[in-house]
Structures are given as C-alpha cells and as structure tokens.
Amino acid sequence: MIQDKGNxxxxxxxxxLVLAGLVCSLLFLLAACGSRTTTADTPSTPLTVTPSxxxxxxxxxxxxxxxxxxxxxxxxxxxxxxxxxxxxGAALKLTAKFCQxxxxxxxxxxxxxxxxxxxxxxxxxxxQTDCKALIWRGEADVTAQLNGQSxxxxxxxxxx
Numbered sequence: 001m002i003q004d005k006g007n008x009x010x011x012x013x014x015x016x017l018v019l020a021g022l023v024c025s026l027l028f029l030l031a032a033c034g035s036r037t038t039t040a041d042t043p044s045t046p047l048t049v050t051p052s053x054x055x056x057x058x059x060x061x062x063x064x065x066x067x068x069x070x071x072x073x074x075x076x077x078x079x080x081x082x083x084x085x086x087x088x089g090a091a092l093k094l095t096a097k098f099c100q101x102x103x104x105x106x107x108x109x110x111x112x113x114x115x116x117x118x119x120x121x122x123x124x125x126x127x128q129t130d131c132k133a134l135i136w137r138g139e140a141d142v143t144a145q146l147n148g149q150s151x152x153x154x155x156x157x158x159x160x
Contacts, residue, residue, distance in 0.1 A: 057149040059086045059142060064120055071140040071155050073127055080104075082140045083122040084153075090115045090146040094123055097139045099131035115144075135159065 061070025063083035070083040082094055092113045096104040103109075108125035115121045129136070139156040 054147065054149070055087075057087055057090065057144060057146050057151045059084060059090075059144045059151045059153045061085075061140070061142075061153065061155050063122065069155060069157070071138065071157060073138055073157075073159060077127055077129060079124065080127040080138075081122060081124050082142065083120070084115070084142050084144070086115050086119045086121075086144045087146050088115055088117050088119045090119065090144040092121055093143045095141045096127065097141070098127065098129035099133070099136045099138075101139075102130045104128050 061083065062085045063070050063081065066083075071081070073080045080096065082096065084092065086092070092115060093111075094109050094113075096106075096109060098104065104125075104127055106125045106128050108123060113121055113123075127138075129138075135158065137156055137158045139154060141152065141154045143150065143152040
C-alpha cells in the first residue's frame with residue numbers, strides 16, 4: 001500500500017497490485033514444481049513396464065515324433081526316453097525311478113538341462129533299473145524353472 005500525501009489515506013496503485021500478484025504466482029509455481037534439472041552424475045532411467053501377472057510356467061510330457069505319452073522304455077530295457085514341452089529356455093531336471101523307487105543313476109540324467117527355443121527337451125538313455133520281476137513300473141518326475149517360477153510333473157507306466 002502507498003499513502004497518498006494529499007489526504008493521508010492509503011490507496012493501492014493498480015500497477016503495484018498486478019506486479020505483486022505476478023510475483024506471488026511465480027513463487028507458488030516454482031515451489032509446487034520444484035527443480036527439474038539433472039546432473040551428469042544422475043542419468044535418467046527409461047521407464048520399464050513389467051506385466052503384473054507373468055504367464056504361468058507350463059510343463060507337459062510330449063515327444064515331438066510321437067502322439068503318445070512322453071515316457072517309455074523299449075522292450076529288453078535297452079532304451080528309455082522322456083520328452084517334455086515347456087517354455088523356451090526353462091531349466092529342467094529329471095528323476096526316473098523304477099520298481100523299488102530307487103532313482104536311476106544313469107549319467108545322462110544328472111544335472112540341469114535347458115529347453116530349446118521351442119520349449120522342447122528329451123532325455124535318451126539306457127535305463128539302470130532295480131526291477132527283478134517280469135511286470136514292473138517306471139516313473140518320471142520332471143521339474144521346470146524359469147524367471148522365479150517352478151512347476152513339476154510326474155508320469156508313470158507299467159510294463160508286462
């Protein structure tokens with residue numbers, strides 16, 4: 001406010017009022033927005049969108065050249081085969097058990113294996129069974145892991 005010397009009353013000058021309003025508005029905007037500068041030490045990070053619900057990891061027994069199941073042993077116990085379909089690159093582990101439930105110690109089953117680019121993998125080996133009878137059974141347990149997800153599946157068969 002400015003005092004008018006003529007009559008002793010305080011009067012507002014229109015220009016001073018406008019300038020005061022602009023300064024207050026500018027200060028308010030700066031306080032609300034903050035500083036938007038970056039330094040060389042703080043690189044900007046691009047926005048990455050992560051799906052909230054990743055596709056569940058699936059696993060099934062299936063051989064690419066056979067419409068039947070994905071686990072079998074040929075007559076004479078000369079060859080065993082387990083085939084699976086899952087997500088590409090999934091880490092796979094197989095435990096094959098026969099008759100008494102003892103895991104097959106074959107070296108072809110040791111370790112972790114990875115599905116190919118189509119999600120397919122198969123194990124082929126000469127089984128080392130603990131079966132003594134003419135009628136016996138086999139069981140395959142497969143576990144798949146990928147991106148923090150895990151799933152497992154078991155299948156079995158009987159041979160007479």
